[in-house]
Amino acid sequence: MYEYEKMNETEKLNFLAQLSNLYYELNMTQSEIANKFSTSRFKISKLLQEARDRNVVEITINNPHTRVNELENLLKSNFNLKHVIVLDNKSLPLEETLSSLAKLGAEYLDSIITENSIVGVLWGKTISNVVKRLKPKKKLPITVVQVMGAAAKDDPLIDAPELIRKFANSYGGKYKYLYAPLYIDNDYARKAILQEPVINDTLFFANKADIILTGIGTVDAVFASTLWSKYVLANQHSSNLASSKAVGCAFARLYDNSGQEAVIDVNSKIVGIDLEAIHAANHVIGVAAGKFKAEAILGALRGKYINVLITDDDTALKVLSLAQIEVK
Template sequence: MLNDYDKMNEEEKKELLSKVAHMYYNENKTQSEIAEYFSTTRFKVSKWIQDARNKGIVEITIHTSNNRNTKLENIFKENFALNNVIVLNNQFIPYEDTLRQLGKLGAEYLNRIITPDSIIGVLWGKTVYNIINQISINDNQFVEITAVQIVGNVAKDNPILDSPELIKNLAAAYNGKYKFLLAPLYIQDDYIRKGIIEEPVIKDAIEYGKKANIILTGIGGQTGTSLYSNIWEKYRGNCDLENTDAVGSIYGRLFDKSGNICDISANKKVVGVNMESILNTKYRIGIVVGKHKTDATIGALKGNLINVLITDRDVAISILKKLKINFE
């Protein structure tokens, strides 16, 4: 009978869609469980749920949360080439709580844009970690995404914040697959780097990374008087970093205040997906916490290095003040 859904009369369709909607929304069953119950596919169940909404059987009311600053979000949409922007109201919220709440907002946004064929490129850091950590596994078993590594390993002091661990966790959250890029982020020797990039396993991973339609990344900025994190410190002196006009780093590259990737040798040592492919990615989601990243975020926005911004009120206001954009 279910295989002849299109041949049902309207009353029969309504009865079926009501049952499916009740199981999904009220009984909290996954689409896989519903598909098993009806001896059908998850994709048919997904279609039925959408039909239930289209026919008015299911009505969803969204109560706007006061933890988002929609006024600032609208100002950013008006002034920057962004597909979307999310600004957390973080007055009187400690740094770690800001990270967690931004992660939750980021996870909710990611859930809205993913599809079963999504390829999600993952960078590294606390902001990316907090998004992935907030994804509910049970709610997403039907979305079999692929998580990929966009550039090589950073070799951070805390491995759980590095790309390989984050990729595995993201894939697990969506019952999906993952693909590592088994190489360091930078290789100093040009001859060795070119040889490694041509290795079949490495080359395949890079080519797969070019197919990503979503990228999750943090933005590196200045801390105190230094731009250089421990990632860059080992390359200072060897890659003309001292004379660069960089204000931030993203995708393993340093960029200037206008968002241009700096023409320095360090940026040419990267093992990973090229910038042209990255900039063609549909969703380039940048997650930013901390006013010390104001200049870096402005550069990333001006250069269209990201087209979705997830940040907090303090950073948003700091950016608008720096650019003399009225927000009162």
């Protein structure tokens, strides 16, 4: 075991993975592993802890997920939704709630994905959590497609290109990038870029997506990327943004509380899937939680930006309250 210290980083990670597999997958005891490698149980225990510290091993606790059927039925009937999942969050912190919703979202996705499904994926921390929790029952020849131009998130691990690659790999499927920015200010340039074969081909697939996974953002979501916050501020007068009465953002589009696209220039500068295609998709799954997002979620429901909602009970109650729908 003295050779471990002499290994390079890649060799160390591989060795830690080997030990972890023996302990966690093959259920060998630490003493048995120690005997196998002619070392002490204490040394094996230390290395297993290192494997956890270095994220070679990630331990997930699967708490039972209780759902609130009454709220699900109210949302489904009042907004003509295909499916609703409302988590009883038991007053969990928001981060834990989002983690539980991610698992429910991953399970729901796996239940509807079929052979040759075309799956559109957007971006964000919530969507990243869903993709991370995907555990397909079987491999399927699906195509995962980037449906909007690059969001240019400050963290590339939660941006669309990385997420569609991970999503596709989990199923053993293919993926298609959209090699374009999210917004193009010059109308002539935007129309020309949309005609480029590689971009046109990806948008062709995007507009045929039968499943789309998206988050639902507040108006502040437009400013979440350093790049686009500067762009939007440079191209919009603050009074214009205020007068638009925008309450939320989905598919990079700002909309008001009735779900109508806000009258604001940035909505006409988008590179990505058409609204008609969004409305035509079989399953447009919105995963979102937090009372601060309730108004944005309500606008998305009214505007038919999604037809499947996955949220928690506190958020659902706030949405229903804003919509003046009585909960008995």
